[in-house]
Amino acid sequence: MIEQRRASLAARRVNDAAVVLGCFVGYVAVFYPAWSLLGPNAGTLTIVPVMAAGWLFGVAAGIGATATGVLLSYALIARVAPDPVTILLNNSLSIVAGFGIGGATGWVRQVLARLRRQTRRLEQRHARALLEAGLRKAAEEELLRVNATLEKACDEAVRASNEKSRFLARASHELRTPLAAIQGYAELLLEESELRGAPPATLARDLGRIVEASRHLTGLVDELLDISRIETGRLEVQLTSVDLRSLIEDVAAMMQPAAAVAGTRLRVDCSADLPWVRTDPRRARQVLLNLLSNAIKFTGEGDVEIVAGRAKSAPDEWAEIEVRDTGPGMSVDEQRLAFEEFWRGRSDKPGVGLGLSIAQRLCREMGGSVGVSAAPGAGAAFVVRLPVAAASADAQGARA
Amino acid sequence: MIRILIIEDDAAIREMLARRLVLRGHAVEQAPDGEQGLAMIRASVPDVVLLDHGLPGMSGWDVARALRADEAFKALPVIALTAHAGEPTRREAMGAGCTSFLTKPVDLKALEKELQRLVVPTEDR
Numbered sequence: 001m002i003e004q005r006r007a008s009l010a011a012r013r014v015n016d017a018a019v020v021l022g023c024f025v026g027y028v029a030v031f032y033p034a035w036s037l038l039g040p041n042a043g044t045l046t047i048v049p050v051m052a053a054g055w056l057f058g059v060a061a062g063i064g065a066t067a068t069g070v071l072l073s074y075a076l077i078a079r080v081a082p083d084p085v086t087i088l089l090n091n092s093l094s095i096v097a098g099f100g101i102g103g104a105t106g107w108v109r110q111v112l113a114r115l116r117r118q119t120r121r122l123e124q125r126h127a128r129a130l131l132e133a134g135l136r137k138a139a140e141e142e143l144l145r146v147n148a149t150l151e152k153a154c155d156e157a158v159r160a161s162n163e164k165s166r167f168l169a170r171a172s173h174e175l176r177t178p179l180a181a182i183q184g185y186a187e188l189l190l191e192e193s194e195l196r197g198a199p200p201a202t203l204a205r206d207l208g209r210i211v212e213a214s215r216h217l218t219g220l221v222d223e224l225l226d227i228s229r230i231e232t233g234r235l236e237v238q239l240t241s242v243d244l245r246s247l248i249e250d251v252a253a254m255m256q257p258a259a260a261v262a263g264t265r266l267r268v269d270c271s272a273d274l275p276w277v278r279t280d281p282r283r284a285r286q287v288l289l290n291l292l293s294n295a296i297k298f299t300g301e302g303d304v305e306i307v308a309g310r311a312k313s314a315p316d317e318w319a320e321i322e323v324r325d326t327g328p329g330m331s332v333d334e335q336r337l338a339f340e341e342f343w344r345g346r347s348d349k350p351g352v353g354l355g356l357s358i359a360q361r362l363c364r365e366m367g368g369s370v371g372v373s374a375a376p377g378a379g380a381a382f383v384v385r386l387p388v389a390a391a392s393a394d395a396q397g398a399r400a
Numbered sequence: 401m402i403r404i405l406i407i408e409d410d411a412a413i414r415e416m417l418a419r420r421l422v423l424r425g426h427a428v429e430q431a432p433d434g435e436q437g438l439a440m441i442r443a444s445v446p447d448v449v450l451l452d453h454g455l456p457g458m459s460g461w462d463v464a465r466a467l468r469a470d471e472a473f474k475a476l477p478v479i480a481l482t483a484h485a486g487e488p489t490r491r492e493a494m495g496a497g498c499t500s501f502l503t504k505p506v507d508l509k510a511l512e513k514e515l516q517r518l519v520v521p522t523e524d525r
Contacts, residue, residue, distance in 0.1 A: 176483040177410060180505035184416040187508065191423050218505060236487045 161231065168228035172221045179221065183214035223354040227341065230361045237280035237365045241389035244277045244319055245270050248308055251288045255296065263301035266292075271309030277319050277386040283362045284386065287370065290355040291323040291382045298380070299327035311385060318368075319388055324381045330374040338372055359384075402519050403427045407437035407463060408452040408481065413504070417450065420508055426515075434458030438466055441473065447519045450511075451498065453482040453489070461496035468497035477518035481506060 190207040193199030199207075229235040252268045259266040277284075288306075295304040304325045311318035330338065330345075337343045339360045344353040356370075363370045367387050374380035404426050408414040411432070418428040429446065431437035434455050441449065449467075453460035460480060467473040479500045480493035490501045500514050 173483050176504055177413070180483070181410070181412045181416065183505045184413065184420070188416050188420050188423075191420060195423060214505070234488070238487055 165228040165232045168224050169232075172225040172228070175221045176218065179214050179218050183211055183218065186210035186214065223358060226358045226362075227354055230358070230365075235361070235365060237283055237362070239278050239280055239366065241276050242279050242281045242284065244308060244321070244386070245274050247281060247284060248288065248306055248321065251285055251292060252306060254289065255292045258293065259296050259304065262296050262299070264296045264299050265303045266296070267303070267305045269305060269307045273310060274308055275310060275319050276389040278389040279366045279368070279386050280362075283366060287359040287362050287384060288321065288323070290359045291370075291384070294355060295323050295325040295327065295380070295382075299325040302326035302379075310388070317388055318385045321384045321386070322381055323384075324379065326379045329376045329378045330372065330380050331376050335372050335374055339370075401425055401427055402448060402515050403429075403446040404448050404450060404515070405429045405431060405437065405440060405446040406450045407431045407434060407455065407460070408450070409433060409455050410452070413452075417506065421511075424508075424512060434460070434463040434466075437463060441467070441476070445473070445476065448477045448479060448515060450479050450481055453480060453484070453493070461492060461498075464493070464496040464498050479511070479514055479518070 186207050190199070190204065190211070193203060193207075226235065248268060248270060252266060256266060292304065292306070302325065304323065306321065306323055308319065308321045310316075311320045334345055337345070339356050340353075341357045342353040343357075360370050363384060363386075368385045370382060370384045372380060372382050404421055406414050406417055406421075406428060408417070408430070409432050414430050414432070418430055421428045429440060431440050435458055437449070437451075438458075451460045451463055455463070458466075460482075464478055464480070467476055467478060477499045478497065479502060480498040481502055481504055482489055482493070483504045493501045499518055502511060502514065
């Protein structure tokens, strides 16, 4: 009886050892390949196969180990009857262990994978941040460099432009002195010969031409000087209240001889309520002279009319002086280009193409404007707008 | 007749102006620079001075200031002549004490008008 119990105890120990050994071998054999196959780099879904494999092989290993234990205990201690309770217990223990280890492995694996993924994401983000920082820095440096180059180029361009304007100013000043001598001596000779009696007709005419040409040249030099002043911002206007009517009549009277020579009929039409304007009289005169001489130049035998009055849209704010001609007119493109520096259109008339450009800048400088409306073959109309003088009525009253 | 002193370094311009003014019946004296001009004014006061700006040595404005600093010439009309047309130059000229301002090439008609305006007609001396 005692021997029988000893044998039964030994058989149960062998059985237990076999079960533990079987479980261990089973797990190592199954999980190692499964672990490396569905390694930590695999996706989230791999938790399911890993756990399933754990459970499956837990069950298999439990059954296998139990069977081994039963067989071993029979072989070693032949006469001991297998205890069904022990067999069942061992078996279920193995199965529960298999389930537990399989699930735990899958869970650990998933946690590890998630950690890995997070680490990787952080690493990537860090790398990207580093890269972006590097790129941004490089881009900023490049931007600074390009900016510096551009600024340098811009400075150089401005310097060159200023240099050009200074040269223009100097050159036109230097040109004026000999011109003054040429014009002055031609006039002197004319005066002297007139004083001695009637000079020969050819002499008077030739001297007159020298005077005329040098006056023209002086005018061109003055235009260059004006442009250089405008470009260097040194053009100043002196705004005062000006009697527009007398200014227009003066200008028309000045241009009358030239109009007569060209065969142009020049008429002035100032409205009765023509206001005083706030402007620089010398510059306003220059603008009107330019528009008139252009009109006469392009019209030849025809009509040029100066129409002045208050602007219809804002009669209390603006006075408008319109110079209308019956000349060849202008296309839309020509109207657009007319105020460009050095633009001369298809003109074969003398000039350097600065007059209108200067007129426009002068008008702007005086707080006014100049515009053109024209059509090919239908003449042109240039309109100058000047602000009405604030004390217009007083000034007129003072004068009256 | 108006007695005029022209202070101008450019001989061609100076002589041309002088001859044309003489043709118009004025008495003209000439000085090529500011120092000589001042000396001539002190020796015999003209009715009006035509003063170039760009003189060697003393500038035209210096001459004008020197005249204004002297009680005897405070009222002497001085017409500035300059090749620089423009407001800044005009202001400089007036600031230095010039009475009037004309640009070169000088328009003799305008000059004559200025002379008549500035010189108070007195009995011929």
